Amino acid sequence: MRGIYTPVTDIRRKVFTEVARMAYEVDDMVDFEYLMHELPYEIIPGEERSLRSSIFLERAIVSERIRLAMGLSLRPIDEKVSASEGLEESVIAEKYYEPPLINVIKFACNKCEEKTIKVTGLCQGCLAHPCQEVCPKKAISFRNGKSHIDQSLCIKCGRCVATCPYNAIVRMERPCAKACGMDAIHSDKYGRAEIDYNKCVSCGMCLVNCPFGAIADKGQIFQLIRSIKRGDRVIAIVAPAFINQFPGMTPAKLREAMKLLGFAGISEVAIGADLCTIDEAKDFMAEVPEKLPFMGTSCCPAWSVMAKKLFPDYAECISMTMTPMVLTARLIKKDDKDARICFVGPCSAKKLEASRRSVRSEVDFVLTFEELMGLFEAKEIDVSALPDDPNDNFDDASGDGRGFAVSGGVAQAVVNAIHKMDPGREVKVASAQGLADCRKMMMMAKAGKYNGYLLEGMACPGGCIAGAGTLADPARSAAMLTKYKAQAPMASAVDTPYRENLEALKY
16 A cells, blocks of 8 residues: 555554654653653543544544654553553663554454355356355355355365455455465454564554554654654664655755754665675675585575575575675664664664664664655655755665665676676576565475575565655655666675775674
8 A cells, every 4th residue: 555645554654653743843851751641532522423433532542653654562451551661761862662563452453254255246156156056165145135154164275256256255255364475463362463573574564554544653752752852863764765756855855854853964774785795796706506506595584584484494585695784784884883873764674684783783773765764744844945966875785785665676786797807707596575475485495496596585576666755656766766777876785885884894
């Protein structure tokens, strides 16, 4: 639903905006506590319901969303807990994410059915009744001239769905579970969605595919602004997927907008993507197939965690190269040790990556583009009215580095680098987008079908431009990214002026 401004989008935007406004304008703990109780009434004003069964339910859901946006945990349903519970521990600039990152607000869940095949009112009771004929379990009969499915016999094979000439039989499936490539979502005893955190990799696809807005991730909006307000030098590193996320946004306008938010500087993460490309290219040439049967790319944390979690025997086949986010952060802190780094991008899984002990010293905050839009609205920044000085455009990364934002772009960048380092080397590539297809790709690799290959996995269908924290239509973003790549000062990652820093960043 990216690119469509729905009521769910509107509620999320208002929550992010109000939390950011509170962080910018308020300093006293008492005022924070007061506003956390009052904001649901500002976001959902009046006396009449508009989206849910009651206005009280709407406000209760918003209250939980506010807590999550501030990095707090959901409150238990069966206990009386204040809306500001845990606030004192959260009103600090050093707070990291506490698990779980992705949360189901139980009383917002619609209790969608799991994988059910149903006959709709479109059934014509046709003479051929092919649905009945193809059913391997004889689960379909006729009642009152219409097809009827005995759910106790149905095995959800879908043959009746495929054969009905009127498309009158449909497969119903919980949207969040369908979007989860890890099969991490099931029903609790009340029929509400529940996440198995032993399987979840925080890709956020359930979040963006729930049409009831019942799933939300935690944020660091509040902590970031507190850091800026206390005078920290906070530098934003922005993923190349920012293209097309904000109406009228150019690199120069983005730079100006971030200054207005209080950031001390801004760099593009495509710089780190160039370094990641070079490192993975070297590793591939040195290790495949002599030491490893294949190598998987490392930049997508959800894909990387999935591959290591489900295929532990092949964990060493996933590149150990640092992600572009970490490489960019280390490059900046190499010369500016006191800087605090805020990654701004399309990905919820980056929040999980940044919370790892090995990354905490490099990346202090993670904002999604959707959360960043909340900051812009809180500060009433009109992007279209900002100066657009071409001299302020990003000019340090290659087109290949910027191409990391789209599915296939990482592998292509590595292949291009290998061809420049070793022109005679042949590189076979397999890529997958969406964790379900990534799992299939790994199954094929495990079976020996991809020996000698470079494997690229992307948790989000379409790549980073379709991440859980994006705002725009992925297809249009991909088209604009192609233009942005063409504007880069160099085509290949191996030509980056930061190449000589790569070894110094490995510590």
